[in-house]
Amino acid sequence: MSSELFHVIEPRVFKRELLDELCDITDTARALAKTKEGAAKLHASLADKRAMLYFTQASTRTFLSFNNACHILGIGTSEIRDPAISSEIKGESFDDSIRTFSSYVDVIIMRTPERGLASRAAALMDEIPRRVPIVNAGSGPDQHPTQALLDIYTLERSFAGRGGIDGKTIGMMGDLRRGRTVRSLCYLMKNYHDVKLVFISPPNFAIRNDIKKHLAQDKINFTETGTMDDALGSLDALYVTRMQSEWDVEGESLKVNLGEFSIGPNEMQMLPQEAVVMHPLPRGPEIDPAVDSDPRAVYWRQEGNGMWMRVALLIKIFGAEL
């Protein structure tokens, strides 16, 4: 068993051994949940724990999958999804709010529109007597580590008969500058051998230099292109993302010719037969719903995997025995 896990703030702490272990726990929990006895065992495993879901930025999947992951494990949940209904509206500081949550619960799962707040909450916890783990469920345009974990699980299991992620060529397409899912997934790639990344984006939405620097340091092979057609034929996976237009300053997303970065039945013909198409969702026009029925489209499976990987993560954080 790999070492303990406490705060989950950014993906770089996840080493191969821990990633493999989390994927295995995900499979075990999933299999258990299929029988009544197994589901009862899961439900008893963390029934003495309570979680705070503090989501002050929009969320459907991450919130619901964490919420349901907690319930599968018997963890009681409380939530704040709008700072306007918490004492922050009365001027309570972020630090005092987090400290308050920690008085009542055993883990704080949080998403904020600002970057850096999950890490600030973790630093605060490390200074107070009732130290509870902080899980970053999305920190502004910066990081989304638990999405990266479920993406790794989806990739590993999609390539199960073909040696897993090692040796694969993975395309990442869309708004790579502001999309935190791709940024977090890139950080995990150093754990796999001979991976090639192909970044496909409009010129103004290219992957940022901090990620490129990290990839170069870890000797991860990557190329950048503005033309999807050149890349599709060589890919084992295509990870599509939406334009993150909520960060636009002057409608810059609207100037992109999205047709060049979207896939439909025609583009699917250029992808190899054994390739997979992923998307963190929610989708915009970048994936035609007609693609959903193609067996290579795995984004709905990926979405379901999210809940089970979050079950595994909570099991690991609390050291529960299955």
Ligand code: NCD
């Ligand atoms: C992503 C996010 O919030 O970063 N959604 C998710 O958590 N599945 C992707 C996105 O919003 O584009």
